[in-house]
Amino acid sequence: MHKYFLVVVFSFCFFLNYAQNSIDEILFTVANDPVYVSEFTRVFNKNIDLVKDESQKDVDEYLKLFINYKLKLKEAETLGLNEKSSYKNELANYKSQLAQNYLTDSKVTDELIEEAYYRTINEVKASHILIRLADNPSPQDTLKAYNELIKLRQRVINEGYETVKNEVHDGKTIYAEDLGYFTGFKMVYDFETAAYNTKVGEVSMPFKTRFGYHIVLVQDKRESRGERTVAHIMINNSRKDSLQESAKQRINDIYLKLQQGENFESLAKQFSEDQSSSSKGGMLSPFSGGQLTSIEFENEAFSLEKVGDITEPFQTEFGWHIIKLYNKKSVDDFESMRPELEAKVKKDSRSQLINSALTNKLKKQYLTPEEQPDLSYFVSILNDDYFSGRWTLPQDFKANDPLVKIGTKQVENEAFGNFIVKNQRRNIPKIDFNRLVSNNYEQFLEKELLQYKEEQLEVENKDYAYIVEEYRDGLLLFDLMETEIWNAAKKDSVGLNSFYSNNKENYFWNERVDAVVASSAKKATIKKVQKLLQEKQTPEQIKTLINSDTSIDVIFSSGIMDAQHQSLPKDFEFKTGVSDVYNFNNAFIVAEVKQVLPKELKTFEQAKGAVISDFQNYKEANWILDLEKKYKVTINKEVLTKVKSQINN
Numbered sequence: 001m002h003k004y005f006l007v008v009v010f011s012f013c014f015f016l017n018y019a020q021n022s023i024d025e026i027l028f029t030v031a032n033d034p035v036y037v038s039e040f041t042r043v044f045n046k047n048i049d050l051v052k053d054e055s056q057k058d059v060d061e062y063l064k065l066f067i068n069y070k071l072k073l074k075e076a077e078t079l080g081l082n083e084k085s086s087y088k089n090e091l092a093n094y095k096s097q098l099a100q101n102y103l104t105d106s107k108v109t110d111e112l113i114e115e116a117y118y119r120t121i122n123e124v125k126a127s128h129i130l131i132r133l134a135d136n137p138s139p140q141d142t143l144k145a146y147n148e149l150i151k152l153r154q155r156v157i158n159e160g161y162e163t164v165k166n167e168v169h170d171g172k173t174i175y176a177e178d179l180g181y182f183t184g185f186k187m188v189y190d191f192e193t194a195a196y197n198t199k200v201g202e203v204s205m206p207f208k209t210r211f212g213y214h215i216v217l218v219q220d221k222r223e224s225r226g227e228r229t230v231a232h233i234m235i236n237n238s239r240k241d242s243l244q245e246s247a248k249q250r251i252n253d254i255y256l257k258l259q260q261g262e263n264f265e266s267l268a269k270q271f272s273e274d275q276s277s278s279s280k281g282g283m284l285s286p287f288s289g290g291q292l293t294s295i296e297f298e299n300e301a302f303s304l305e306k307v308g309d310i311t312e313p314f315q316t317e318f319g320w321h322i323i324k325l326y327n328k329k330s331v332d333d334f335e336s337m338r339p340e341l342e343a344k345v346k347k348d349s350r351s352q353l354i355n356s357a358l359t360n361k362l363k364k365q366y367l368t369p370e371e372q373p374d375l376s377y378f379v380s381i382l383n384d385d386y387f388s389g390r391w392t393l394p395q396d397f398k399a400n401d402p403l404v405k406i407g408t409k410q411v412e413n414e415a416f417g418n419f420i421v422k423n424q425r426r427n428i429p430k431i432d433f434n435r436l437v438s439n440n441y442e443q444f445l446e447k448e449l450l451q452y453k454e455e456q457l458e459v460e461n462k463d464y465a466y467i468v469e470e471y472r473d474g475l476l477l478f479d480l481m482e483t484e485i486w487n488a489a490k491k492d493s494v495g496l497n498s499f500y501s502n503n504k505e506n507y508f509w510n511e512r513v514d515a516v517v518a519s520s521a522k523k524a525t526i527k528k529v530q531k532l533l534q535e536k537q538t539p540e541q542i543k544t545l546i547n548s549d550t551s552i553d554v555i556f557s558s559g560i561m562d563a564q565h566q567s568l569p570k571d572f573e574f575k576t577g578v579s580d581v582y583n584f585n586n587a588f589i590v591a592e593v594k595q596v597l598p599k600e601l602k603t604f605e606q607a608k609g610a611v612i613s614d615f616q617n618y619k620e621a622n623w624i625l626d627l628e629k630k631y632k633v634t635i636n637k638e639v640l641t642k643v644k645s646q647i648n649n
Contacts, residue, residue, distance in 0.1 A: 025642075044059070087479065113338060122222070123183050126219060156203050190207060203217045224331050265281030368405070368445070503611075509606075511562070515594060520587060521588070534578050543556070579593065
């Protein structure tokens with residue numbers, strides 16, 4: 001839990017100082033530091049519904065709380081708590097985490113989430129041909145692969161996919177594969193997009209992924225089948241058995257035993273030859289359409305309608321199977337899946353589309369040129385050491401030359417030069433230096449734009465500014481209260497004992513009873529219990545007589561209870577013996593009071609928790625009086641009158 005949230009309890013979630021409008025009036029000052037009307041009214045209106053104490057809904061009373069809050073902040077700054085490295089680090093980490101919610105393009109994100117949902121509820125069946133390319137391929141290799149796939153595409157259209165597949169697939173540089181059905185997030189995003197954008201029966205134009213260039217043939221599209229959880233019993237096709245029993249005969253014998261009512265899980269453990277699942281009663285991990293290599297197995301699993309149903313024996317390339325259905329799950333609606341889809345989108349390669357959209361938006365916002373600046377100087381200072389991770393900036397590097405301007409910030413060569421140094425990796429394939437520098441610059445500019453946006457957030461976004469200020473002050477108050485009040489009060493044993501001695505009248509046990517209380521929904525039952533208690537039967541004996549293995553008609557509670565105890569009605573009479581029957585909480589109760597305990601003083605140890613809390617409040621009240629003397633508070637009465645008028649209207 002963040003420290004701030006603990007402070008909320010003590011400071012009423014005050015949202016604080018944001019840049020003030022020049023016409024905003026000063027409501028009061030603390031040691032000449034101004035506090036503006038807009039800040040007070042914003043805090044008052046935001047928190048008024050959260051305040052349970054009616055007196056604090058009065059403007060004057062609330063103003064006292066707010067002044068006390070400002071006095072504490074002033075003291076924290078005077079003590080230098082805002083200069084502590086631990087405070088600065090925690091605040092910086094929080095700001096960075098919070099900023100991520102504002103550093104995104106919501107429109108593009110929403111579109112990608114909606115697209116992801118459509119692709120989750122619809123499956124594509126496809127085959128593809130891939131020509132593998134090395135990392136950072138040359139333009140010549142790229143063009144060659146593209147042109148080759150144009151030819152293969154035409155052949156697939158004219159001759160059919162199977163013919164071309166059998167001829168070109170070598171499993172090394174060219175892959176021709178049937179992919180079966182798949183949904184969103186099962187393939188890399190570029191491949192997924194090409195498949196979903198290609199009509200059934202058509203072949204896409206060549207497109208690039210990180211693996212190389214592809215064409216994709218879309219054979220079918222259908223609604224998603226959802227998810228299934230099944231167990232299976234499998235007998236291998238090539239099984240060896242001294243009885244010379246065939247796999248088909250073996251599976252049929254097992255199926256007959258199932259028909260006779262024998263337990264599926266037990267039979268799977270005894271006879272299934274799938275070693276990965278037999279010990280678990282044949283249980284498999286949940287799967288959705290297109291996830292399994294065996295289409296036959298998947299189709300059989302999805303053909304089962306009711307949980308507990310089993311298939312007849314069927315054969316796949318792995319052997320003979322019987323499947324039992326344990327759970328079936330349809331695809332959830334969009335709103336239910338939205339959080340999960342958003343998380344996947346932001347982790348997936350498609351998140352780069354969000355980053356690119358935001359980068360383009362920030363370029364326009366901060367008047368950053370779309371075209372790259374002249375990067376020839378960086379090309380000129382690179383050498384082959386870069387590809388072994390040993391390259392460094394030259395001694396005469398022009399670090400202070402301007403590179404690009406982002407808003408009011410002038411970015412110089414030094415920042416980009418250091419970025420290139422940090423971005424180098426050992427043993428990477430060699431590429432043209434112009435491409436290398438250009439690629440690095442795009443990554444560098446995106447990073448710089450996001451960093452500049454984060455630096456400007458407190459000025460540009462009021463919501464962000466309010467939350468940061470709230471957290472900033474919350475951290476200060478936590479450290480201050482912990483040091484000055486909470487820890488100090490707990491450690492001051494002399495002060496605690498003295499406070500207890502001077503305020504003993506606040507620490508008494510109220511009148512209590514040592515009792516056993518019986519409760520039942522039936523009045524007749526509780527009357528029977530009353531009679532049994534009068535006959536000196538114990539609760540254990542009574543439960544034996546009234547309750548059974550299949551029915552609980554009476555429940556007992558026992559212990560020391562005061563008038564507010566949940567087991568006792570408000571009009572319960574505190575006297576020894578078996579009580580009358582009371583109608584209480586839509587049930588009936590009777591109690592056996594063994595002893596009535598009079599009101600008595602709590603010992604220090606018994607009252608310690610309450611004493612510490614009260615002592616902390618006492619110390620804080622006196623501390624506030626000291627702060628009022630230390631920091632002069634001046635209220636603008638005329639402005640306060642106007643504030644009251646505005647709030648009350």
